[in-house]
Amino acid sequence: EPEVTQTPSHQVTQMGQEVILRCVPISNHLYFYWYRQILGQKVEFLVSFYNNEISEKSEIFDDQFSVERPDGSNFTLKIRSTKLEDSAMYFCASRETSGRSGELFFGEGSRLTVL
C-alpha cells in the first residue's frame, strides 16, 4: 500500500542550527502539507503546498520556515535557525485531489529535539 515516508525519524540539534526534514509523499498526490505536534498539545497546521508553491500557511509558519519540492518526489521542511520551542513532532501529509473532503495521508512523523 502506498505510504508517505519521512526522514529522519528523530533528529537532535543545537539551538540556532538549520534543520531539514524530508518527506516523500504518495506518488500520484498533488497536495502536500506539514503539521507539527508539540508534546502534549494539538496537531497544528503549518503549511500546504500545491503546484510548486505555498497555497496556505498558518501564523506559526514564520520566516524561519520554508518548504521546497526540490525534485519530483521529495517535499522538505527547512527550519533556518532552530529555537527550543521548535521541538516537536513534525508530520508530513499528502492528498490526491483538491477539496476538503479528500483524505489526508500522513507519514509517521519526524521528532525534532532542539537543545
Place this chain on the structure above:
Amino acid sequence: AQSVTQLDSQVPVFEEAPVELRCNYSSSVSVYLFWYVQYPNQGLQLLLKYLSGSTLVKGINGFEAEFNKSQTSFHLRKPSVHISDTAEYFCAISGGGADGLTFGKGTHLIIQP
C-alpha cells in the same frame, strides 16, 4: 475561526467494554469531520469521516461516529474494544477558508485487560 475540543485527554476502558470518545467543534461555516488514529510509533491514519448524508458514519476496526449538528459534536464509539485499540485518537475538521485540517488535542485510549 475554527476549533475542535476533545475534553478527555485519557480514557481508560476495560477490554470488551464499550467506549465513547467525545469531540465538539466550533465553526461559522459548514465543515467536514474526521477521526484519525495514531498507533504507537506510527503516523496518523483515517478512521472515518463525515461529509454529508447519514449522520451515523461507520469506519474501520468497528468504530463509528455520529454527527450532531445541533450539539456541534462528532463523538466516536465502539461497542467492544480490544487491546489493539490502544492508541491516540484525534478529531479534526476542515472547512471555511482553511486548506488544512484543524485538530483536537487528542484522546489517549487505554485498554485494560
